[in-house]
Amino acid sequence: MLGTRGVPAAHGGFETAVENIGLRLVDRGWRVVVYCQDDDPAAVVRTDTWKGIERVHVPSRYPGAKGTLWFDTLSVRHAARYRDVCVTFGYNSAMLTALLRARGIPNLINMDGIEWKRARWTGSQKVFLYGQERAACHLGSHLIADHPEIKRHLATRVSEEKIKTIAYGAPTVVDAPVEPLLRRGLSPGDFLTLVARPVPENSILEVLRAFSSRSWGRKLVVLGDYDRADPYQRAVLDAASDEVVFLGAIYDTDTVEALRFHSVAYLHGHQVGGTNPSLVEALGCGNPVIAHDNRYNRWVAGDAALYFSDENGVVAALDRVLSDPAVAPRLAAEARARHAAEFTWERITDQYETLIRAFMPARRRRTVVAVRPSVASGAVLRARATSTDGSIRAGSRR
Known part of the structure; x- marks a missing residue:
């Protein structure tokens, strides 16, 4: 697997996916x-x-984007020395994978979201990302879309038969300690959560304005780093009432799971993208969801959410969840069911494993996978096979 910073996961969704899929593939041989x-x-x-x-x-050698490009280049060159199946997470440096294609190495690319449409990028960055998306579509042996809408978008670039929909996974959380809450002055059931990058397309300002328009008798716990030097983030901080608590960025998985598990509901304002990891993780914790109304969120959350399109809609959804004792339990049950049906890591690993096997030479009976971070936001999966007598037949790294 190529395209991530590596394991153990400490930086984002792709690293978490590589860790969870990789460990399960190891367990499967x-x-x-x-x-x-x-x-x-x-x-x-x-x-x-x-x-x-x-x-x-x-080594990345250089700071920032230059270092990432250096790292991606060396990783792809290293991977190209072998005949293993590659799985690349992300397409931000897709042109580098031309080397894999030139050498006939299968490369399955997880295309993430429609990055070049995101508002946070400058015009030149959008042009660059658009070009990388087009390159990935044609250089990849097969494309992985994490959402049906992403597949529909990619089908305007390549044949639909070249695209497989595999979503993002999350653990099933049925219990969590209360100590992480108590250390932060919180109690189970007295707060809601919001976990998102502080950018306009995630509707954080609209959500906080709506929440802060009245007193709810509950706190809204916001995770993420906010800096007053950034105009948007400053507006978010200024809009918050005394019931909003900013905890900063928290990367400890157990702490985040405890906050989700013991919260009354999860607020999700993402307007673009495919299957969002934060939303899937909320479903895995059995959270009632209040989500922005768009085709991405509706496919992921289904009946586990109440949906809003403006600040009045946020207030109406909050009122239903916090005032009607029947609403939250119903949404929580729907969240559990939706997660179990589509988003467990076992199911996601099954789908990756099936796709990887389809691109292995027919003579291979048993495979061994190698995962590597690749181009900007990807990960490479190398497969090696042994024959029925256990001898190495192809793909040896050494």
Whole structure:
């Protein structure tokens, strides 16, 4: 797998996916190799093993985007030395994977969302991302869409037969400690949660204005870093009432799960993208959801959410969830059912494994996978096979 910063996950959704899928593939007998970004400019390429996953640590050498491009370039060149199936997460540096195509190496690309349409990018950045998306569509052996709407978009670029819909996963959380809440002055059931990048397309300002328009007798816990130097983030901070609590960015999985599990409901204002990890994780925790009304969120949350299109809609949904004792339990049950049907990591791993096998040479009986971070936001999956007598037939790394 290529395209992420590596495992264990500490940075985002793609890393979490690589970790969860990779560990499960190891348990199923695959050899998994993950490329990991080393930010030490003096580092050299080295390998080690983490929970059965082989890791190739590649130095980024430079700070920022230049370092990421350097890392991606070295990772793809390293992967191209072998005949293993690659799974690349993201397309932000898709042109680099031309080397894999030139050498006939299968490369399955998870296309993420429609990045070039996002409001946070400048005009030149949008042009660059648009070009990378087009390159990925034609350089990839097969495309993975994490949402049916993303598949429909990609089908305007390539044949629909070249695209497989595989969503994002999340754990099923049936219990969580209360200590992380108590340390932050919270109690189970006395707050709602909002977890999102603080950008306009995630409707955070509209949600906070609506929540702060009256007293609810509950707190709204907001996760994420907010800086007054940023005009939008400053507006969000200024709009918040005394019932809004900003906890900053929290990367500890157990703490985030505890906050979700013990919250009354989850507020999700994302307007664009495919299957959003934060929304799926809320379903896995059994959270009633209040979500922006769009085709992306409706497919993911289904009947587990109340939907809004403006600030008045947020107020109406909050009123129903917090005032009607029958609403929250119904939504929570729907969240559990929706997650179990579509978004468990076991189901997601099943789908990746089936697709990987389809691109392996027919003579291979048993495979071993290697996962590596690739181009800007991707991850490569290398497969090696053994024959029925256990001898190595193809794809040896050494």
